[in-house]
Structures are given as C-alpha cells and as structure tokens.
Amino acid sequence: MQVSDKSGFENISINNQEITPSFDAKNPPNPQLIDACVHCGFCLSTCPSYRIIGKETDSPRGRIYLMDGINEGDIPLSPAIAQHFDTCLGCLACVTTCPSGVQYDQLIESTRAQVERNHPRSLPEKLLRQFIFSTFPYPNRLRVLLAPLLAYQKLGLQKLLRSQGWLEKFLPKQLAAMESVLPELTPQAFQDNLPEVIAAQGAKRYRVGMLLGCVQRVFLPEVNNATVRVLTANGCEVVVPKLQGCCGALSHHQGQEAQTLELAKQTIDAFADLNLDAVLVNASGCGHTLKEYGHILKDDPLYAEKAKLFSQTVKDVQEFLDHVGLTAKLSPLQDQPLAIAYQDACHMLHGQKISLEPRRLLRQIPNVQLRESVDASLCCGSAGIYNILQSEVGHELGEMKVTNLTDTGAQLIASANVGCITQIRKHLKLQNKNVLLMHPMELLDYSIRGKKLDN
Numbered sequence: 384m385q386v387s388d389k390s391g392f393e394n395i396s397i398n399n400q401e402i403t404p405s406f407d408a409k410n411p412p413n414p415q416l417i418d419a420c421v422h423c424g425f426c427l428s429t430c431p432s433y434r435i436i437g438k439e440t441d442s443p444r445g446r447i448y449l450m451d452g453i454n455e456g457d458i459p460l461s462p463a464i465a466q467h468f469d470t471c472l473g474c475l476a477c478v479t480t481c482p483s484g485v486q487y488d489q490l491i492e493s494t495r496a497q498v499e500r501n502h503p504r505s506l507p508e509k510l511l512r513q514f515i516f517s518t519f520p521y522p523n524r525l526r527v528l529l530a531p532l533l534a535y536q537k538l539g540l541q542k543l544l545r546s547q548g549w550l551e552k553f554l555p556k557q558l559a560a561m562e563s564v565l566p567e568l569t570p571q572a573f574q575d576n577l578p579e580v581i582a583a584q585g586a587k588r589y590r591v592g593m594l595l596g597c598v599q600r601v602f603l604p605e606v607n608n609a610t611v612r613v614l615t616a617n618g619c620e621v622v623v624p625k626l627q628g629c630c631g632a633l634s635h636h637q638g639q640e641a642q643t644l645e646l647a648k649q650t651i652d653a654f655a656d657l658n659l660d661a662v663l664v665n666a667s668g669c670g671h672t673l674k675e676y677g678h679i680l681k682d683d684p685l686y687a688e689k690a691k692l693f694s695q696t697v698k699d700v701q702e703f704l705d706h707v708g709l710t711a712k713l714s715p716l717q718d719q720p721l722a723i724a725y726q727d728a729c730h731m732l733h734g735q736k737i738s739l740e741p742r743r744l745l746r747q748i749p750n751v752q753l754r755e756s757v758d759a760s761l762c763c764g765s766a767g768i769y770n771i772l773q774s775e776v777g778h779e780l781g782e783m784k785v786t787n788l789t790d791t792g793a794q795l796i797a798s799a800n801v802g803c804i805t806q807i808r809k810h811l812k813l814q815n816k817n818v819l820l821m822h823p824m825e826l827l828d829y830s831i832r833g834k835k836l837d838n
Contacts, residue, residue, distance in 0.1 A: 404460040405453055406497045412450040412490045419485045420447045426477035426487075431762040432470045435776045440467045443477040443487050450494055465502040468494055470773055472766040472780075473636050475733035479760070488734075489678075495638030511557055515768055516639055520597050520629035520646060526573050529601065533568045541565075560774035564765075564805040571604045581611055581621040588618030589707065592654050592662040593700075594673070597629035599666050599801040606801070609828035610665045610700055616711040616831045617704065627653040630664075632672035635679065636767045647676050648686050651693045662693070663700045665824055667800040668767060671734035673697040699731065701799060701823060705740035713830040715750040717837060722752050724793035725823075726784070726807065728800035729762050741799060741823055748830045754791040758783070765802035777806070785810035788818075795819040795836070797826060 406412070426443040427433050433442035440449065446467055452458030468491070477487050504512070518524050535541050541562075544550050550559045575595065583589075591614060595607055614621050631646035650673070654662050664670035672679075677691035698706075715721075723745060731737045745751055764770050764780025771777075785807055788796050796811075796818055798804050808820050819836065829836065 404501045404503070405456065406460065407501060409497075409500075410493050411454055411497060412493050414451070414454060416486050416490050417447055417451045417454070419483055420444065420481075421483050422448075423482065425480050425482055429476040429480045429760065431472055431474060431476070431764070431780050432776060434761070435779050436470060438467075441470045443471075443481075443485075446471060446494075447485070447487070447490060450490060460498070460501055462502070465498050468498055470776065472729070472762050472764070472769050474729035474762040474766060476729065476760055476762065479733045492635070492638075495636075496640045497638075499638040499640070507555070511772075512637075515771070516634060516637075516642060519768070520631070520633055520642070522575075522597050522601055522628070525597070525601050529568055529572065532565065533570075533572075536565075536568055556774050557771050560771045560777070564770060564809050566602050566805055566808065569604070572601045575600060575625075576604075577607065577611060577623045579623055579625055581615055581623070583618050583620045584615050585710075586618055587620050588710075589660040590620045590622065590658060591703070592622045592624065592657055592659045594630060594650075594662065594664045594666075594669060595623065595627060596664075596666050596669055596801065597633070599669075603801050603804065603822070606665060606822045606824060609822065610663075610824040613704070613711075613824050613827045613831060614663070614700070617707075617709055622657050622659060624653040624657070630669045630673055631679075632668045633767055635672050635675075636668070643679060644683070647672075647679055647690065648683075651676065651686065651689055654693065655689075659696065661698045661703055662696050663698055663703055665700045665799065665822065667699065667728035667731035667735065667737075668802060670697065670699045671730035674735065699735060699737055699740075699799075701741040701744055702735070702737050704827075705743050709744070709747060709827075711831045713748050713827070714833045715835075716748060716826065716829055717750065717835055720750050720752050721748075721795060721836070722754050722791070722793045723795045723797050723826075724754050724756055724788045724791045726756075726763070726788060726796055726798040726803060727759055728798065728803050729760075729766070731799060732760060741797070744827065745797060745823060748826065754793050756787040756791050758787050761787075763803050763806050765800075765806035767802060770802075770806055781806050781810040782814070785814055785816065789814070789816045793818065795821060795826075797821060797823045799823055 422444055430442050439445040449464055453460055471491055475488050550562055611621050628649055629646050630650050631643040634642040674694050674697050677694045680686045680690035725742055742753055763784040764777035769777050
C-alpha cells in the first residue's frame with residue numbers, strides 16, 4: 384500500500400502482510416491537536432533539526448504527519464520512523480513560531496512515551512539509555528562514576544587523549560560525545576555543602592525553596608552557591624530540602640514516563656509543608672518541567688491537585704528577582720565596559736516565555752553592555768542528552784551557536800542552563816575562543832560581592 388504524501392516528503396511503502404509496531408491506547412498523540420496543524424511550514428525555518436538534516440520528516444510538520452499516520456494505522460512505528468522522532472530536540476521553537484497555536488510540545492511528549500514503550504531499540508541503544516537514566520538523575524550514583532574521571536583529568540590523561548584525537552577514533556561516537564562535554568571536576572562536586580536553611584541578610588523579605596538539580600549540583604556546584612548568595616543578599620531566606628533529588632526533566636524529555644512520574648512526586652514531597660513563597664530554579668530545563676507538573680501528573684488521583692498547586696509556586700530565579708527587585712548594591716565587574724551576550728536557553732525562551740527578565744537584571748550591573756547574536760533563538764544542540772544521543776546534529780548546532788555568540792564581539796557569554804553551559808564551553812574550546820562563560824547568577828554574585836572578573 385502507498386501512503387499519500389500530505390507534506391512534501393517521499394511516500395512510504397507498507398507491506399500489509401507484516402505486523403508492525405504501532406502506538407498503544409495509552410495517551411497516543413491527540414488527534415485534535417494534530418488536526419490543528421494546517422501544514423503552513425512556518426515551523427521549518429525555526430526548527431534546528433530541519434535546519435541541519437534538511438528532511439521534511441525531521442521537521443515539526445513532518446513529524447505531525449507521521450504521528451497522524453501511525454494513529455490511523457497507515458504508517459508503522461518502524462525503526463526508520465522512530466528515528467524521525469528521536470531527531471527532535473524538543474526545543475519548542477516551533478511552538479513559539481506556529482501561527483495556528485499547535486501544541487507540538489504535548490504531541491512530541493506523548494509520542495516519545497509511545498516510542499519508548501513500543502519501539503524495539505537495538506542492544507547498544509538500550510544499554511546506553513539504561514546507563515544514562517540509571518545514573519544521571521541520581522547525584523550519588525553519578526558521583527561514583529565521576530570519581531575515576533577526576534583522576535583521569537588530574538593525571539593529564541584527558542588532555543593527552545583529546546589532543547591526539549584518540550577518543551573519537553576508538554570510542555563509540557555517543558561515548559566520545561559524552562566525554563567531550565565533561566566539565567572540569569572539582570572536589571566540591573562530590574558532596575552537597577549547602578545547609579538546609581540559609582538566613583537572609585538583613586530584613587527577610589521572602590522565604591524561598593531552591594532546587595539543586597541532579598547534574599548541576601555535580602557539574603556546576605558553583606552556580607548553586609552563587610544563587611544562594613544572591614538570594615540571601617536580596618533578603619531571601621533560602622530553604623534547601625535535603626530529600627530533594629532529580630526533578631524528572633531529563634527523563635520527561637526522553638519519554639521515560641514511569642521515572643518522570645516517580646521523580647516528580649518525590650520533588651513535590653520534598654518541598655511540601657515548608658511555608659515557601661516560591662520554589663526557585665536556576666536551570667531552564669528543570670524550571671520548565673516543574674512548571675509542567677500539573678499536566679504531567681494530571682491523571683494521578685493523589686498528586687494531580689498537589690502538582691497543580693506546586694507548579695504555581697515555581698519560578699525561575701531570574702524571573703523571581705526581576706519581579707521582586709534587587710535590593711543589594713551592585714558593583715562593576717571590571718573597570719571598563721563589559722560586553723555580554725546573553726544566550727537564550729530553549730526551555731527558558733520557548734518553554735517558560737522568559738526573555739526580558741534576565742536581560743533587565745544584567746543591565747543593572749554597572750558598565751554592562753548587552754549584545755544580541757544572530758539566530759539567538761536557535762538551539763545550541765545540547766537539549767538534555769541530545770548532544771549524546773544525536774551527536775552529529777548536536778555538534779553542528781553547537782558550532783553554529785558559538786560562532787554566532789562570539790561574532791557579537793562579546794567578552795563574556797551568560798547562559799542559564801547547565802546543558803547549554805557544558806555544550807557552549809566545549810565548542811568555545813574547539814574553536815579556540817577565549818571568551819568567558821558564566822551563569823547570570825554568578826555575575827550578579829560577583830557584582831554584589833564587589834569581585835572583579837580579572838581577579
């Protein structure tokens with residue numbers, strides 16, 4: 384049988400005699416949401432996977448067509464078809480662009496869960512995914528893994544192997560990609576040092592909870608420490624629940640439904656009954672997922688209402704500080720004007736619709752000049768673990784992002800997401816660009832403490 388082509392890509396031949404995997408009855412892509420797509424093509428110019436791969440089937444419009452075909456039984460959920468869903472970064476740029484208001488975020492979310500349940504992956508894929516999802520969301524497990532990697536860095540083996548190009552030659556490409564974004568590890572990465580309650584400096588204005596994150600507390604512990612100092616300096620008492628773990632963002636973005644639900648409920652419980660004015664997050668991917676808890680847990684009779692109420696308390700830390708205002712005095716980061724390029728993380732810009740708030744905060748630092756890059760809304764290619772699972776596309780997007788950011792002539796890049804930071808840092812090194820990269824909370828922390836960048 385030949386499936387007619389609605390969207391401009393090649394017809395797909397299906398052997399009716401073969402039994403092929405399909406979507407199951409548990410929350411398939413909603414046909415009403417699918418029908419909202421009028422195939423106008425506005426999404427094509429903003430879709431990073433379509434930009435790189437150039438195939439209609441690797442665009443939002445093409446994927447929606449495939450979802451519809453699988454729902455109708457006209458297209459099988461074959462390995463070739465599943466790959467087109469895997470190439471989606473989940474950046475949500477198409478949601479921002481779509482003039483018809485297509486909720487592609489909900490469509491790809493339900494599709495990815497279907498793919499994970501119904502698509503038989505190869506053994507290497509299964510092992511890699513099992514390793515990632517049994518390690519990355521659990522900080523203590525991740526720390527066990529990183530212990531030998533600390534020695535690998537300190538003994539100079541990483542520098543030697545990278546300089547010789549041996550990792551790309553001898554490791555599977557996904558493992559080589561994983562190693563390539565490994566940041567410089569410090570002893571601080573191996574323990575959580577923040578107390579459970581940190582008092583506000585001066586008069587207490589707010590009592591807020593703070594999410595540490597799973598990967599961030601290990602890879603970028605300095606960002607969490609800076610965030611606490613900024614909040615306390617601006618009159619916030621900060622509560623850091625000891626029982627908190629991963630928020631589930633990593634699992635959610637890859638269709639790991641059961642793990643996502645478990646981690647979401649654990650996070651809600653960790654912040655329950657603490658009498659908080661807000662739950663603050665300093666990583667955009669985590670923030671977007673926490674704000675989606677009401678949707679993620681809508682079918683859970685015990686947590687549906689709690690999740691909805693919890694999501695209403697979640698704020699990105701930049702969003703929160705912009706709203707309540709800074710009270711701490713800010714000092715210049717250097718004596719001369721400082722040109723900063725702020726990098727919009729996808730789940731901040733497209734997911735949470737936060738863009739002006741971080742820029743307003745940075746402009747309050749004396750001598751700061753913000754510069755905007757070309758293609759500022761294009762994904763950097765990190766997208767959670769996309770730069771590991773789809774390493775070639777992720778690498779090309781990373782190259783483009785760093786080129787565009789450094790072409791602004793900025794002396795410093797500010798980014799508010801752990802994945803973006805590790806991805807951009809990698810490509811800055813590959814392009815031999817001597818440009819600083821810091822989280823906005825680190826910049827505010829420096830400014831409040833009167834610490835200069837050149838110190």
